[in-house]
Structure formats: C-alpha cells, structure tokens
Amino acid sequence: MEFFYEFFQVYLMYFRELWLTLAVGFLISGFFFKFIPTDIVEKHLGEKGLKPIFISSIIGTLLPVCCIGALPIAITLRRKGATLGSVLAFMVATPATSISALIVCWKLLGLTFTAIIFFGVIVMAILMGIVTNGIKLKANDIGNNDESESCCHKGTASIQSSALPIRQKIKEAILYAFVTLPKEIGLEVIVGIAIASFVTVFEPIQYLISEYLTGLFGYFFVLIVGLVTYVCSTASVPMADAFMKSGLSHGQALCYLLVGPVTSYGTILIIKKDFGWRVLSVYLGIICSLSLIYGLIYDMFY
Numbered sequence: 001m002e003f004f005y006e007f008f009q010v011y012l013m014y015f016r017e018l019w020l021t022l023a024v025g026f027l028i029s030g031f032f033f034k035f036i037p038t039d040i041v042e043k044h045l046g047e048k049g050l051k052p053i054f055i056s057s058i059i060g061t062l063l064p065v066c067c068i069g070a071l072p073i074a075i076t077l078r079r080k081g082a083t084l085g086s087v088l089a090f091m092v093a094t095p096a097t098s099i100s101a102l103i104v105c106w107k108l109l110g111l112t113f114t115a116i117i118f119f120g121v122i123v124m125a126i127l128m129g130i131v132t133n134g135i136k137l138k139a140n141d142i143g144n145n146d147e148s149e150s151c152c153h154k155g156t157a158s159i160q161s162s163a164l165p166i167r168q169k170i171k172e173a174i175l176y177a178f179v180t181l182p183k184e185i186g187l188e189v190i191v192g193i194a195i196a197s198f199v200t201v202f203e204p205i206q207y208l209i210s211e212y213l214t215g216l217f218g219y220f221f222v223l224i225v226g227l228v229t230y231v232c233s234t235a236s237v238p239m240a241d242a243f244m245k246s247g248l249s250h251g252q253a254l255c256y257l258l259v260g261p262v263t264s265y266g267t268i269l270i271i272k273k274d275f276g277w278r279v280l281s282v283y284l285g286i287i288c289s290l291s292l293i294y295g296l297i298y299d300m301f302y
Helices: 003-035 036-047 051-062 067-079 084-096 098-111 113-133 166-201 203-212 216-228 233-246 251-262 265-274 278-302
Strands: none
Touching: 003 098, 003 166, 003 233, 036 278, 051 084, 051 113, 067 084, 084 113, 084 265, 084 278, 098 113, 113 233, 113 251, 113 278, 166 203, 166 233, 166 251, 203 233, 216 251, 216 278, 233 251, 251 278, 265 278
16 A cells, blocks of 8 residues: 555656646647648758758757657658658657657756757767668668558648648647647656656665666666667656666666667568668667667766
C-alpha cells in the first residue's frame, strides 16, 4: 500500500511540474504546424548538395511530428528527388526532439542539458546526412510504402500552404495543439510519466541501477533500452529524469534521449525496406556510436 501511495505522489509531482510546460509546448507546436507550409519545407529539402542536410537537420528538431509521422514526409522527400543524406538527416532530427520536448527537458533537466541535446541532435543529423550521402542506391530503392497512412500522416499532410483566413488558421492551430497532438502522443506521455514514477519508487530497480549499472555498464544499459523500446521525444524526458534520480549519470541519460526516440521499429523497418540492410546498419551504427560518445564526453566535462 505504501508503494502505491509513493507512486501516486511521484506521479502527481511530475504532472504538476509538467502540465503547463506541455501545454505551452503543444500550443507552439500547433502554430508551427499550421503556419509552416509543407511545400516550402519540401522545396528546400529537395535540393542537391550539403545545404538540404543542414536545413533538414535544423527543421527536423523543431517540427511537432513523431517518429512515425516523419516517415511519410521523409519518403515523399526522397520521391521528390531529395538526397539520401538529407532524408536520413531528417529522420534523425525530427523524432529526436521537438519544441515540446525541449521545453519539458529544460523544465526537468536544466537549460545547459537542453542546449547540449539540441545541438547534439543537429550534429548527429548532419553527420548522418554527410556519411550516407556517399552510399549509392539502386533506382528502384524507393517503393510504395503503406506507412504513408500511418497514425500521424493525417496530421503531417495538413502542413500545407492555404488561402485560409488567419482566424481559421489560428483556430485549427489550437485544435491541433490541444486535440490532435494529445491524441497522437498524449497516451505515450502519460505512460512515460507512469514508468518514470515506477522507476523512481521501485527499490529493486534503484538497487540494480546504483549497484550494477554505473559506469560503462550504464551506457550499454540505456543503449539497449533505447533500441528495444520506443518513447516519443517528449515522453522520454521523464524517463531520463527517473534514470538519473536512480543513479545513472547525465551522460547516460543523454545517450538514452538520443537513441530512444530515433530507433522505433517503424523507422527500422522502413529504412530496411526502402534503402536496404547496408543503409540500416550505417544508420544504427552512427546513432549508437555518436550517442555513446556524446554521453561519455558530457560526463567527462560536467
């Protein structure tokens, strides 16, 4: 009984601390979603060279789109002539963070940590784009993909320029922020906070982390957890906070935040299907290695 009381108290603590932050993040995401047309994004990401890699990396960190929602956009960009590098850079940057995730991260983990993960995601996406741009693909590598009808595609397809009046756009932005977006990731956020609360109060997990998962083992632990589970970028922040309160370092939490949202099963299957095993192995290799490097460097200097 005492465990459930402590769990409920920790859950309420997270909820009280995050509800306003999430509301602000959702609202900003809604306006970003409705007022940034897709055709402008696709135009700049469809160019050749290194420029679209930089643009896709920066835009991807701000788009209010989950991992699954980023897939149809990425495939569309590829079919419109975007380079492999810019497409994969977009697929890294978009799910790894978002406006709401950055605000929640700042609230729970501090401004310095938030700035480091923001620029870390951009660097990872850019390096992903540069490395994979040199991989040659067959002409028929991009096939028809059923993921275009994913749960988030209906929302992402609406990022378009239109002649709607400003009042109507504002209304739709608010509806997206507080109706559509909570439907898409609200359950994941709630479950993520519940798991974080459980990790915080469940003593066997506390003991396991503090006694056996410090140092290098801790990095492999969060790396494996990040690869085999999927939590959206916003919901993963309370999990990282719970891991840190249980004894993992800031660098290990950083590693988890970089790996978890980017390596969903949907992303892995789509990359394998449309680009092949070689591109998938490079994709996962870059994400895992850079995440470990970032985490180790962070722990060395902070």
